[in-house]
Amino acid sequence: MALLELKNVTKRFGGLTAVEALDLDVQEHQIAALIGPNGAGKTTVFNMITGAYHVTEGRVTFNGTVINDEKSYNAMKPHKIVELGIARTFQNIRLFKKMSVLDNVMTGFHSVSKAGMFNIIFKPSEMKREEDENRVKAMKILEFLKLQDIANSQAGGIPYGTQRLLEIGRALATRPKLLLLDEPAAGMNSSEKKALVKTIRSIRDEYNLAVLLVEHDMELVMDISEDITVVNFGRRIAHGTASEVQANEDVIEAYLGRSDD
Amino acid sequence: MNKKFWLVIVLAAACAIPLAVPNDYIQQIVNMIGIYIILGTGINILTGYTGQLSLGQAAFFGIGAYVTAILNTWTGAQFFVCLIASILITGAASLVLAIPALKVKGPYLALLTQGFGEIIRIVMINWTPVTNGTAGILKIESPRIFGFTFDTLTRYFYLTLFFVVLGLLYQKILIESRTGRAFIAIREDSEAAELTGINVTTYKIRSFVLSSVYCAVAGTLYAMMIRYVSPDTFIANTSSVILWTAIVGGFGTLIGPIIGGVVMQTLPELLRFCGNWRLVVYGIILLIVILHFPGGLYPYIQKLLAFFKRKGSR
Ligand SMILES: Nc1ncnc2c1ncn2[C@@H]1O[C@H](COP(=O)(O)OP(=O)(O)O)[C@@H](O)[C@H]1O
Ligand SMILES: [Mg+2]
Numbered sequence: 001m002a003l004l005e006l007k008n009v010t011k012r013f014g015g016l017t018a019v020e021a022l023d024l025d026v027q028e029h030q031i032a033a034l035i036g037p038n039g040a041g042k043t044t045v046f047n048m049i050t051g052a053y054h055v056t057e058g059r060v061t062f063n064g065t066v067i068n069d070e071k072s073y074n075a076m077k078p079h080k081i082v083e084l085g086i087a088r089t090f091q092n093i094r095l096f097k098k099m100s101v102l103d104n105v106m107t108g109f110h111s112v113s114k115a116g117m118f119n120i121i122f123k124p125s126e127m128k129r130e131e132d133e134n135r136v137k138a139m140k141i142l143e144f145l146k147l148q149d150i151a152n153s154q155a156g157g158i159p160y161g162t163q164r165l166l167e168i169g170r171a172l173a174t175r176p177k178l179l180l181l182d183e184p185a186a187g188m189n190s191s192e193k194k195a196l197v198k199t200i201r202s203i204r205d206e207y208n209l210a211v212l213l214v215e216h217d218m219e220l221v222m223d224i225s226e227d228i229t230v231v232n233f234g235r236r237i238a239h240g241t242a243s244e245v246q247a248n249e250d251v252i253e254a255y256l257g258r259s260d261d
Numbered sequence: 262m263n264k265k266f267w268l269v270i271v272l273a274a275a276c277a278i279p280l281a282v283p284n285d286y287i288q289q290i291v292n293m294i295g296i297y298i299i300l301g302t303g304i305n306i307l308t309g310y311t312g313q314l315s316l317g318q319a320a321f322f323g324i325g326a327y328v329t330a331i332l333n334t335w336t337g338a339q340f341f342v343c344l345i346a347s348i349l350i351t352g353a354a355s356l357v358l359a360i361p362a363l364k365v366k367g368p369y370l371a372l373l374t375q376g377f378g379e380i381i382r383i384v385m386i387n388w389t390p391v392t393n394g395t396a397g398i399l400k401i402e403s404p405r406i407f408g409f410t411f412d413t414l415t416r417y418f419y420l421t422l423f424f425v426v427l428g429l430l431y432q433k434i435l436i437e438s439r440t441g442r443a444f445i446a447i448r449e450d451s452e453a454a455e456l457t458g459i460n461v462t463t464y465k466i467r468s469f470v471l472s473s474v475y476c477a478v479a480g481t482l483y484a485m486m487i488r489y490v491s492p493d494t495f496i497a498n499t500s501s502v503i504l505w506t507a508i509v510g511g512f513g514t515l516i517g518p519i520i521g522g523v524v525m526q527t528l529p530e531l532l533r534f535c536g537n538w539r540l541v542v543y544g545i546i547l548l549i550v551i552l553h554f555p556g557g558l559y560p561y562i563q564k565l566l567a568f569f570k571r572k573g574s575r
Contacts, residue, residue, distance in 0.1 A: 050456055082458035096449035098513075099442070107442045111458030115439045117467060120431065127438065174458050 001064065003028045003210050004049065004086075004178055009058035011044050011234075018044040020234040021058070026178060026227075031204055031211045033225035035218075037254060041234040042214040043091055046180050049212075050088050051078040062086060063177065083111045085177035089167040089184060091214075097156030101147060101166055104155050105138040108173025141169045144206065145199065161188045165199070172207060179203070181213040185220055193217060197224050222246065230254070275422055279415045288414040292486060294526045295421035296479045299428045301506030301518030301525075303475025308504070309512035310436060311468040312448030314367065317358075317374030318503040320381035321473040323495030324351045325480020330398040330490045331391060340404035340485065347477045355473030356466065363465040378500050385492040397491025404485050417486050424478055433515050435471075444468055448513070509550055511557025520558050 002025035011019040019041040026032045034042050047053040048068055049060055059069035062084055067076045076084070087108075096104050113134055119127040142148045145165050150158055155166060164184055171179055181200070185193045197220060204211055215221050221228065222242040230238040230251050238248040245251055282288045300322060308314050328350045329343040338346070362373045385392045392398070403412040404420060411417045435441050443464045446454035455461045484490050506525045510517030528546065532539045554561055 052452070052456065077460070078455045079458050079460045082456065088456060090453070094450050094453040096446050096453070098449060099445060103442060103445075106439075107446050107454075107459075108457055110439060110443055110446075113439055117435065117440050117471065120434050120438065131438065170457060 002026060003030075003063060004212070005061040006045070006049070007059050007061070009045075009048060009060060010056045011041070011048060011053060012056045018234050019048070019231075022231065022234070022236055024229050024236070026210050026212050028177075028210055029204065029208065030226050031200065031213070031224055032227040032229070033221045034212060034214050034229050034231065035216075035221055036231035036237075040231045042231065043182055044234075045231075046088060046182055046214065049081075049180060050086060051076050051081045079111065082174050082176075085175070086180065087171035087174045087176035087178075088180035089164070089171055089182055091182040091186070093160075093163045093167060095155045095163055095167060095170070097154070099155055100152050101155050101158065102135070102138055102142065102151040104166055105141055105169045105173050106134055108170040109134045109138065110174075112173075112175050138173060141172050144202075145169050161192045164188065165196075168199075168203070172203065176207075176209055178210045178212065179207075181211060181215075183214055183216060185215055185217050193220055196220070200224060272426070275426075276419070279418050282415075285414050288418065289486075290526055290530060292414060292418055292421050294522045295418070295425045296483050296486075297503070297506050297526055298425050298518050298522035299475050299479040299482070300503045301510065301521045302428050302432050303472040303479075304503055305507040305512065305514075305518050306432060306435070306444070306475070307468050307472035309507050309514070309517065310441065310448060311444040311465060312451075313363065313465060313468065314371045315374040315469075315472070316371045316497070316500050316504065317376075317378035317381075318472070318476055319495045319497065319499035320374075320378040321351050321355055321476035322480045322483070322499065322503070323381055323385060323490075323492075324354055325477035326484040326490045326495070327385065327392060327398070327480075328477075329481040329484040330401050333401050333485070334398055337402070340406055340481070343485070344478065344481045347481045348474050351473050351477035351480065352470050355470045359466045359469040363462060363469060375497065375500070378495075378497055382492050382495055385495065392492075395492060397489060397493075399489050401484055401488040401490070403488065411485075414486075421482055421486070424482060428475060428478065429515070429519070436515065440464070440467070445513075505547060509547070509557060511559030514557065514559045517557055517559045520562065524558070 004026040006022055006024040009019060009022045010017065022045065024034065024045070034045060036042055044053065048055050051068055054072060054075050055068050055070060057070050060067050065084060066074045067081050067084065069075065096107060099107065113130050115127040115130050139148060139151065142151055145168065147162065147166060147169065155163065158166070164187070168181070168184070185196055188196060200211060201224065203209070225242060228240065228242060228245045229236055230245055232254045237250040237254060238245050278291060279288065282291060300318060304315060304318050325347040328347045332338040332343050332346055358377050362370055365373060386395055403410055411420045443454065443459045446457065446459055447461055447464060451461050502525055506521035507518055508521065509524050510519065510521030529539065529543055532542050535542045550558065
């Protein structure tokens with residue numbers, strides 16, 4: 001059984017069909033990619049997986065649980081889906097800008113910790129212990145991403161590429177089984193991109209999770225992905241390994257037709 | 262260590278305030294500063310940290326004060342009973358409002374809370390058998406706690422100070438905790454917060470109810486200090502003064518409500534020499550503050566202190 005399974009998923013916005021009858025699987029421990037030209041519907045797919053959008057047709061299953069389908073009572077709230085084990089980063093970075101780097105990661109621990117408003121009064125020592133533990137864990141994540149030296153900087157003020165890494169750090173804190181990365185290399189220079197490939201691989205191994213990434217840098221995608229799904233105008237036009245996809249006529253046409261991106 | 266040292270100094274200084282107060286008139290203003298620090302802290306949590314604008318805080322302040330007044334004058338209930346009833350009833354009222362209100366955002370939430378404030382004021386005026394209408398409720402007793410009666414304004418100062426310190430301390434611990442981070446995350450980007458595993462609706466409601474609990478405490482303190490409540494106190498203008506208390510000091514800062522409480526309560530008194538122009542000057546000063554110090558006064562006071570520290574260490 002696949003970890004994540006999209007079956008026949010369609011999303012319409014009024015008259016516009018952003019995603020149409022899409023099938024997509026991600027296996028446990030796999031690095032998979034979803035690629036396609038701008039406007040192909042990739043971010044919309046992420047939004048349906050995370051519960052931000054309700055699917056118009058079809059269903060999304062994660063680890064055997066239906067998390068989103070056309071019957072609205074089956075659609076889970078985004079924060080519940082995070083608890084189940086799906087975390088994401090955003091195409092347009094969405095950090096908590098006025099918080100410190102460390103606090104951004106600490107916020108990621110929300111769903112895996114407990115302390116509430118009354119613990120301050122009734123269980124202060126328990127709360128302090130949880131807080132201390134989470135701080136240590138957060139620092140470990142920052143060290144893993146080599147961000148430990150800027151732990152106390154304000155998140156909105158650090159360089160762009162570093163902000164992308166920090167978003168990954170915040171996502172890792174939720175202890176995901178599946179990590180969705182929306183254009184993680186955007187705005188990075190080539191050495192940062194090389195480092196990113198290494199980081200993604202080591203995240204997969206260290207945190208024992210699956211990765212689904214959307215990315216425009218083909219070199220990076222072909223290098224890292226074990227399974228690639230290509231979409232164009234919301235429809236799947238190819239699926240397979242890097243070499244299979246690269247040889248596909250429809251893919252060549254879709255990309256050559258839009259050599260500008 | 263250093264921080265604790267300063268905390269003790271500040272607390273000792275606060276305890277000594279009544280020694281410097283020449284008369285009851287000024288002591289009452291000082292006590293009102295305390296009450297407004299509590300109100301300002303409440304809205305600071307809701308608006309400053311969670312990013313939810315409320316223009317109806319006077320309603321919760323009023324419910325707290327009226328519950329206290331009614332309970333005390335009807336049954337003779339003492340301070341702690343009144344306080345707990347005030348917190349429970351105000352909290353329940355805010356929960357009833359929060360559930361529909363927090364589905365809407367920004368200006369709509371502000372309008373909804375403002376509307377709620379009006380409704381509560383009209384209830385105070387018209388539900389005469391309970392609230393005694395526009396005449397208000399007189400002869401509320403001074404608090405008696407463990408046999409000690411807080412019947413002078415100086416004594417009352419210490420009772421107020423206790424709750425001010427408690428309220429500020431709770432704010433500090435809360436904001437630096439898991440709950441506080443959830444609040445700030447919602448303010449910064451509520452969708453990203455939800456996708457980081459935070460139940461945004463629940464946490465907005467918590468913030469809303471908590472801010473109303475601060476109003477309830479302030480309401481009980483107010484009713485038992487003035488020993489009289491009437492609908493005139495809990496008007497829309499009071500809601501804006503509460504909001505300004507948090508804005509002037511610095512929204513989303515721990516110390517902001519203290520600065521705001523002092524400024525908002527003393528400024529109108531200092532401006533008495535302006536006669537009829539008092540409110541105009543008051544308004545202009547507030548406008549200047551918000552235009553020149555968009556983050557409130559606290560960040561600037563911090564910079565000033567840092568400047569003197571550097572000078573001093575040379
Ligand atoms: N919330 C929305 N409302 C209306 N149209 C949308 C919305 N989100 C995405 N779309 C449309 O869906 C299509 C796919 O967008 P998107 O998923 O962002 O593409 P990609 O990420 O592949 O570049 C685009 O035409 C976009 O305008
Ligand atoms: Mg996109």
